[in-house]
Amino acid sequence: MPPKERNIAIMGYRSVVIIYVLPAGKSSLSIQFVEGQFVDSYDPTIENTFTKETKVNSQEYDMKLIDTAGQDEYSIFPVQYSMDFHGYVLVYSITSQKSFEVIKIIYEKLLDVMGKKYVPVVLVGNKTDLHQERTVTTEEGKKLAESWRAAFLETSAKQNESVGDIFHQLLILIENENGNPQEKSSCIIS
Numbered sequence: 001m002p003p004k005e006r007n008i009a010i011m012g013y014r015s016v017v018i019i020y021v022l023p024a025g026k027s028s029l030s031i032q033f034v035e036g037q038f039v040d041s042y043d044p045t046i047e048n049t050f051t052k053e054t055k056v057n058s059q060e061y062d063m064k065l066i067d068t069a070g071q072d073e074y075s076i077f078p079v080q081y082s083m084d085f086h087g088y089v090l091v092y093s094i095t096s097q098k099s100f101e102v103i104k105i106i107y108e109k110l111l112d113v114m115g116k117k118y119v120p121v122v123l124v125g126n127k128t129d130l131h132q133e134r135t136v137t138t139e140e141g142k143k144l145a146e147s148w149r150a151a152f153l154e155t156s157a158k159q160n161e162s163v164g165d166i167f168h169q170l171l172i173l174i175e176n177e178n179g180n181p182q183e184k185s186s187c188i189i190s
């Protein structure tokens with residue numbers, strides 16, 4: 001079987017006042033997944049594109065990951081991210097209620113721009129290593145994902161916890177959406 005091409009956008013909150021509220025960690029998740037490293041610095045993203053080959057259930061995929069510029073509640077949803085994308089990773093930080101509120105707004109805008117009731121989404125609560133600073137409970141994240149019929153994961157880009165699972169689960173959701181039901185548990189080969 002030839003590799004399937006999959007375009008995935010990664011979105012999340014970016015505070016204008018970054019001294020007080022650090023962003024969700026979209027770029028860190030992308031870099032951890034693609035390069036296997038954590039870079040502990042904050043450099044606001046304009047837009048980055050990463051490519052990665054991966055395999056799920058013996059199917060090969062050529063993934064293009066677009067790490068989008070961060071959004072806030074006032075941003076107009078960038079229309080270019082509603083076209084030619086197969087699925088979305090929506091990231092908040094478990095240490096930031098604000099990022100959790102903004103991710104709901106990003107999701108609503110995404111559906112609105114696409115004119116759809118469903119799109120394949122993995123909701124990600126990042127920064128689990130900062131558990132002492134947690135302000136968003138696992139239950140809150142789970143409930144939100146259920147209401148979207150999305151997959152839900154808590155991750156740490158820093159500790160490389162569940163990072164590969166994000167993309168694995170999203171590829172499965174995209175196959176399901178395309179009418180090819182997949183089993184949930186299978187190994188990912190990167």
Ligand SMILES: Nc1nc2c(ncn2[C@@H]2O[C@H](COP(=O)(O)OP(=O)(O)OP(=O)(O)O)[C@@H](O)[C@H]2O)c(=O)[nH]1
Nearest residue numbers: 023024025026027028040044045070127156157158
């Ligand atoms: N402790 C911890 N810090 C993290 C984690 N992921 C990201 N960070 C830090 O959070 C800050 C923001 O991370 P980025 O990956 O640049 O965030 P972003 O969402 O891509 O932000 P924009 O590029 O502005 O959209 C950086 O200082 C990262 O080092 C994590 O899992 N744990």
